[in-house]
Amino acid sequence: MFSSATAQWLFLTCLPNLGRTRRRELLTEFPDLPELLSMNAATLRAMGMTADAIAAIQAWQQQDDAHPAVREVRTITHDCRKHGVGILTWQDTHYPEQLRHIHDAPLVLYTLGDTELLARDQIGIVGSRKATPAGLDHARRFAAELSARELLVTSGLALGVDGAAHAGALDAGFPTLAVIGCGLDRIYPHQHRRLGERVIAQGLVISEYPPGTPARAAHFPQRNRIISGLSRGVLVVEAGLRSGSLITARMALEQGREVFAIPGSVHSPVARGCHHLIKQGARLVETVDDILEELGAWWSPPLTAESASAPEPKRQGNEPLAGLDSREIAVFEALGYDPQSTDALSSATGLPADQLMQSLLLLELQGLVSSAPGGFQKIA
Numbered sequence: 001m002f003s004s005a006t007a008q009w010l011f012l013t014c015l016p017n018l019g020r021t022r023r024r025e026l027l028t029e030f031p032d033l034p035e036l037l038s039m040n041a042a043t044l045r046a047m048g049m050t051a052d053a054i055a056a057i058q059a060w061q062q063q064d065d066a067h068p069a070v071r072e073v074r075t076i077t078h079d080c081r082k083h084g085v086g087i088l089t090w091q092d093t094h095y096p097e098q099l100r101h102i103h104d105a106p107l108v109l110y111t112l113g114d115t116e117l118l119a120r121d122q123i124g125i126v127g128s129r130k131a132t133p134a135g136l137d138h139a140r141r142f143a144a145e146l147s148a149r150e151l152l153v154t155s156g157l158a159l160g161v162d163g164a165a166h167a168g169a170l171d172a173g174f175p176t177l178a179v180i181g182c183g184l185d186r187i188y189p190h191q192h193r194r195l196g197e198r199v200i201a202q203g204l205v206i207s208e209y210p211p212g213t214p215a216r217a218a219h220f221p222q223r224n225r226i227i228s229g230l231s232r233g234v235l236v237v238e239a240g241l242r243s244g245s246l247i248t249a250r251m252a253l254e255q256g257r258e259v260f261a262i263p264g265s266v267h268s269p270v271a272r273g274c275h276h277l278i279k280q281g282a283r284l285v286e287t288v289d290d291i292l293e294e295l296g297a298w299w300s301p302p303l304t305a306e307s308a309s310a311p312e313p314k315r316q317g318n319e320p321l322a323g324l325d326s327r328e329i330a331v332f333e334a335l336g337y338d339p340q341s342t343d344a345l346s347s348a349t350g351l352p353a354d355q356l357m358q359s360l361l362l363l364e365l366q367g368l369v370s371s372a373p374g375g376f377q378k379i380a
Contacts, residue, residue, distance in 0.1 A: 008033050009089035010076055011060055013108050014069045016052040020104050037061070079211035083185045086111040094118060102229040102255050106208035112184050113204035117177055120152040123291070124227045124252070126245040127161025127237035128270045133370035134337070134379045135161055135238035135270060138262055140168030142235060145288045147174035154179065154230050156223055157192050157199070161237045166199055175203035179226045181219030183207065188215040224248040232295060233258030235285065239273030246273050249282065258294055260285045265338045324366070327351065331359040332368060332378070339374035
């Protein structure tokens with residue numbers, strides 16, 4: 001399944017005591033990888049190679065399976081065949097061009113799904129793992145409409161906003177791309193195993209880590225650079241001030257990508273990261289058109305039969321509350337985007353508790369209101 005050229009790239013990633021930066025430097029100095037791996041010990045030593053790396057290259061030249069680095073390549077190749085995992089190396093034509101140009105691009109990507117999607121224009125959607133109901137709804141809606149407007153939604157399959165973004169695209173009938181921080185045989189988090197299977201079936205999951213690699217905390221910032229590196233821009237839906245989403249946003253800025261943020265309540269801890277980004281120059285986003293306007297300098301969506309027949313986005317903003325009677329409208333207008341107690345709503349509307357709860361239930365069913373700690377709030 002895998003050519004000797006692929007095995008050489010895998011071996012480069014397995015060289016001991018050699019970081020990503022040094023590997024990239026070696027490729028700049030010696031773009032012909034077979035030439036590099038055929039050099040003698042004296043030449044490698046003169047290049048500043050460590051003794052461990054030199055010993056590994058000598059073992060590779062001798063095809064010595066007893067050496068850990070050579071054995072690791074064999075193991076990775078076997079595991080990829082076993083799990084149906086594809087391998088894209090730096091030299092492959094399907095390697096995503098957007099990602100190729102970041103300063104620490106992965107030399108190898110492991111894939112499950114449709115790799116043709118890597119050529120699509122992408123938009124990253126990230127946010128809090130502990131998102132509010134409103135944040136989850138924003139992620140779903142923006143993902144569905146951005147997908148309908150011919151952008152591929154890319155995220156990290158995490159709990160909260162990431163998962164809602166993937167689900168929003170899939171539920172609307174569009175593919176999505178997930179970048180994970182572990183081997184593709186270990187979809188993480190476990191709660192999203194079924195979602196991960198849907199992404200693989202309808203889109204693509206990728207990782208820079210070979211099968212068998214467990215999820216580790218240090219992997220997630222590395223994963224984030226791939227999400228932003230693949231994307232033309234990154235939308236942050238909800239984020240605390242210490243959120244990993246802010247790391248993704250910072251990486252996006254360093255990579256020359258656009259950063260977008262949805263504002264929230266001044267009382268909400270998961271809105272503070274978004275407000276911080278907006279203060280730092282991120283584009284404040286209220287609708288998908290805000291994103292497309294910013295990206296308009298380089299991107300214009302093709303008019304296709306698929307996009308022409310795409311589902312209409314759900315009602316947003318202050319559109320007429322069609323189909324609701326005056327009581328529901330009064331309750332909706334009394335609500336804000338911060339949770340309000342039923343006592344406060346009863347006082348504001350003059351409705352008794354039973355009628356108020358009936359109206360709130362109808363508004364919830366319409367997707368206009370959600371319950372939250374402390375009461376109810378608008379989500380539309």
